[in-house]
Amino acid sequence: MHRTLIWRWAFFFVGQLILSLGITMTIKGEKLGIGPWDVLHVGLFRNFGLTIGSWSIITGLIIVGGTAAVLRRWPQIGTWLNMLLIGLFIDFFYWLIPDISTIAGQTAIFVAGTGVMAAGVGMYVSPGIGAGPRDTLMLIITEKTGWSVKTVRTGLEVTVAVAGWLLGGPVGIGTVLIALFLGQLVHYTIPWFRNVLAKISASTDGNLNRRETPAE
Template sequence: MENRKKILLWRWIFFLAGLMVMSLGISMTIKGQRLGISPWDVLHVGLYRNFGLTIGTWGILTGLIIVLTTAAVMKQWPKIGTWINMVLLGLFIDLFNWLLPEFSTLWGQTIIYVIGVVVLSYGVGIYVSPNMGAGPRDSLMLILAKKWGISIKVIRTGIEVLAGIIGWLLGGPVGVGTVLIALLSGQIIQIALPQCQKLLLRIIKEEDQQVLLK
């Protein structure tokens, strides 16, 4: 019983820490927004420009649509972590946007943007590794990768490109940074996820990866 409590505790620690790391990475890319915003944010801005509401509201609504769609396809209700993700991610992003300084030069924005892409990708790897419930978009990525037998990097890149194209058609802003995130984030997550899973298993002193599925 004690061992199970320890495993559950560490899984939650990884989940929450991963959300914070991912939020930090997203905020870093926002600070370098002169290069362009992420594909999903291109979509949210495009929807905002065409149908009103707010960008944040569209982020929540698209996430909710994805959650309900994947739940219907998988015939399984999302884990509580998925809902927690939807709430905490926005709060953490606002916090880091307030804490991080502004970068006025192009070089400064470029550096913070590139580092941010790596940080947010590893954040995804950290919070997904304990299997407490991925966020709406990452849940879709994992489901499609498993269902079609395609690597995470290919699925992630495909989803990001599709979201970016739809957002661009709706009038959302696209820049070189948009392409950078779409092409690189899936590649980095493909490397980060197994590394984070191995680290978690080492901390809880387990060798069987199935322990993360319980």
């Protein structure tokens, strides 16, 4: 059980890191437009200062408050960690990854970043430690309405993209692609990583049971 818990937290933290990397990669491809939530964060950054990561944390805090009111309970510790870590990691990767000036380079990093984001969401959500504020909102709406994950995520991201655009955030074909297709990818990455984690947990528990069983 102890090793299984370690694996769950490993999936959670590594998934956060991968998701943040993917987000930053798409931001570095901003000539195509950026992801819907990041359109909002960049729009807020351009209007009010701070950093993109800081606005990710602030909007996450607002969503956490709203979902807590709906559910009438505080979110899991993982949700709070996600809210903080994603913002910090975005600012770190934004500093680490150099700016790309060519359209070809920005296109490549944007497309790759979208796939990395989907993998990161699937990996950190799979252990059930606590989805981030935005994914918690997605899961709540999915549960309340019975709609699919891809439908709810797409609807949320289109709404957020419009709000970010009104604030002056960069919207382009890339924004549309993420709004339409990231939810489709996450629809498959979440169950895939859950299956991987289940297999690892079963293997770990099986090995521990064999060790603990006394020889006849």
